[in-house]
Amino acid sequence: MKIIVIGGGAWGTALAINAARHAPAPQQVWLWVRDPLQGANLRNARENRRYLPGVPLPESLQVRDDALPQLLAQVTAHDLVILASPMAGLRGLLGTMRDCPAALAWLCKGFEQSQDGAPGLLGHEIQQAVAPQLRAGVFSGPSFAQEVAAGLPTAMVAASVHASVRDALVAAFHNASLRVYANEDVVGVEVGGAVKNVLAIATGLCDGLQLGLNARAALITRGLAEMTRLGLALGAQAQTFMGLSGLGDLVLTATGDLSRNRRVGLALAQGKTLVQAVDELGHVAEGVYSARTVVQRAAVLGVDMPIAQAVVDLLDGRTQPAQAVAALMGREPTAERA
Numbered sequence: 058m059k060i061i062v063i064g065g066g067a068w069g070t071a072l073a074i075n076a077a078r079h080a081p082a083p084q085q086v087w088l089w090v091r092d093p094l095q096g097a098n099l100r101n102a103r104e105n106r107r108y109l110p111g112v113p114l115p116e117s118l119q120v121r122d123d124a125l126p127q128l129l130a131q132v133t134a135h136d137l138v139i140l141a142s143p144m145a146g147l148r149g150l151l152g153t154m155r156d157c158p159a160a161l162a163w164l165c166k167g168f169e170q171s172q173d174g175a176p177g178l179l180g181h182e183i184q185q186a187v188a189p190q191l192r193a194g195v196f197s198g199p200s201f202a203q204e205v206a207a208g209l210p211t212a213m214v215a216a217s218v219h220a221s222v223r224d225a226l227v228a229a230f231h232n233a234s235l236r237v238y239a240n241e242d243v244v245g246v247e248v249g250g251a252v253k254n255v256l257a258i259a260t261g262l263c264d265g266l267q268l269g270l271n272a273r274a275a276l277i278t279r280g281l282a283e284m285t286r287l288g289l290a291l292g293a294q295a296q297t298f299m300g301l302s303g304l305g306d307l308v309l310t311a312t313g314d315l316s317r318n319r320r321v322g323l324a325l326a327q328g329k330t331l332v333q334a335v336d337e338l339g340h341v342a343e344g345v346y347s348a349r350t351v352v353q354r355a356a357v358l359g360v361d362m363p364i365a366q367a368v369v370d371l372l373d374g375r376t377q378p379a380q381a382v383a384a385l386m387g388r389e390p391t392a393e394r395a
Contacts, residue, residue, distance in 0.1 A: 058084050059136040060229050061128070061159075063150065065090035065099065065120075067108035067340070068164050069141025071206035072196075072230070074109075077118035078208065079232035088114075089121045089128055096122030112206045125153060134158040137225045139196065143341045144169055148183050155188035160225040162196045162217070166250030166306075167343035168350035176357060177350035179247040179291075194222040195243060196230070197250045198301040199309035201316075205235065212236040214302045216246040238301065245297030248288035253307040254318045254344030255351050255365050256280035260311035261322020262371070262378055276364065277311050282394070283362040287351070290358040318344035325371060326378050348372055363388060 060080070062073040065088055077086040090096045099105060099120045103113055114120070121128055132138060136159040140150050144167040154161060169177040178186070184193050194217025205211050215226035215237050223239040231237040240246055259280065263272050284307065285298045297303055310316045321342050324334035335345060348369045355362045367385055370376040376384070 058225075058228070059132070060084070060086045060139065061132060061136060062086070062088050062139045062141055063125075064141030065095055065105065065108075066141060067105075067202040069139070070105045070109050070114075071112075071202035072139060072141065072164070073118055074112060074114060074206050075208070075232070075235055076229055077115040079234075080117065080229075085119065086115075086117065087119045087121050087128075089125070091122070091125075093122045096120050109203065109206050112203075129154070129157060132157060132159050137161070137229050139164065141165075144180070144343055144346065147180055148187060151184050151188045151191070151193075154191065157191060159192075160219070160222040161191055161193045162215070162222060162226055163193075164196055165343065166197060166247070167254060167347035168251050168354065170346060171350060171353065176353040177347075179244070179251060181243045181247060192219045192222050193217065194219065194226070195246055195250075196226055197246050197306070198238075199305040201309070201313060203315060208234045210234055210236075212238065212301055212305070214238050214240050214246055214300070216240045216243045216302070218243060240297065240300075240302070242294045242297045244291050245288050245293030246302040248291060248293055249284060249298060249303040249306055251343075251347050252280075252284040252287060252351055252365070253303075253310050254342070255348045255368050256284070256307060256344075257310040257316050257318035258322040258325075258342075258344045258348070258368050258372075259364050261316075261319035261324075262326045262381070263322070264319075265323040265326025266378055266382065268382065273312070277307060280311070280364050281307055283360075283364055286360045287355050287358070287362060290360050291354075317342040321345060331372055331374075344368075345372060 060076050062069045073088040138159050138161045140163040144165040163180050171177045198213035200211050215223045217223050227237045321334045351365050352369050367381040371381050
């Protein structure tokens with residue numbers, strides 16, 4: 058079995074490192090990068106100095122930068138391919154992989170941006186549109202790349218309708234530092250991963266405005282209710298949102314200072330513009346790009362998501378941080394429900 062990770066950013070590198078550390082012989086782990094210069098740097102330094110400085114690449118980890126079709130020609134049905142691209146690159150990669158015989162899973166979390174006025178899609182919806190014959194799924198859950206690369210304890214979810222994909226992900230990544238749970242509810246896992254990024258911006262804003270721990274707890278809890286409502290409307294199972302990819306990922310991303318989306322909210326609370334906030338990160342914050350699509354999909358389905366709407370209004374410059382808080386607190390009283 059070969060584990061082929063496509064994409065040399067922080068998350069792809071972290072998973073490749075983790076898998077290579079624990080892979081039994083003769084299992085191979087490849088990390089493919091598009092840029093030959095990046096590939097040469099990784100091979101020479103044995104470290105991803107841009108995204109994970111100070112974390113050495115295991116000697117067994119092979120860095121590849123050959124043409125992607127050439128790489129794919131070496132993939133068999135017994136292998137596992139991991140797509141570690143941002144959401145914006147998933148459609149193109151899945152199209153390239155449409156004839157891949159191996160089990161495949163993507164790591165990105167979010168909704169694709171709208172295409173020709175139609176609401177953006179989740180990963181599994183994109184896959185069904187461009188490569189329906191693939192044995193595919195998603196690998197998700199509460200996980201920061203830096204901690205996975207460092208070998209700190211982490212739990213994740215391998216979600217797919219195909220048992221062979223779930224089994225391949227468990228076999229590849231379940232080890233002493235990374236516990237992997239199988240799940241068939243791809244819709245729920247993907248909705249959790251997408252919506253939590255938007256809610257983390259709101260929580261970062263709340264903390265940046267120093268609104269207190271009570272406000273943070275209320276925001277996370279009511280955000281979970283919004284996530285669940287949207288997920289159920291899209292066909293997810295309710296229990297998924299009380300698991301790792303729902304509540305777990307929401308708590309981590311909303312409260313952990315390694316969270317890019319939380320840091321966007323913190324920056325906006327300081328009076329910085331969205332452009333300044335994103336530029337300071339130097340990385341993709343998927344919540345910025347998914348927020349509008351979350352609200353669009355919710356509107357089509359008649360799902361009420363006031364927190365997500367407040368984030369979109371803030372990102373689009375229609376409101377200021379203090380006004381967004383006042384609008385949420387000024388809503389009419391209602392019964393607590395999911």
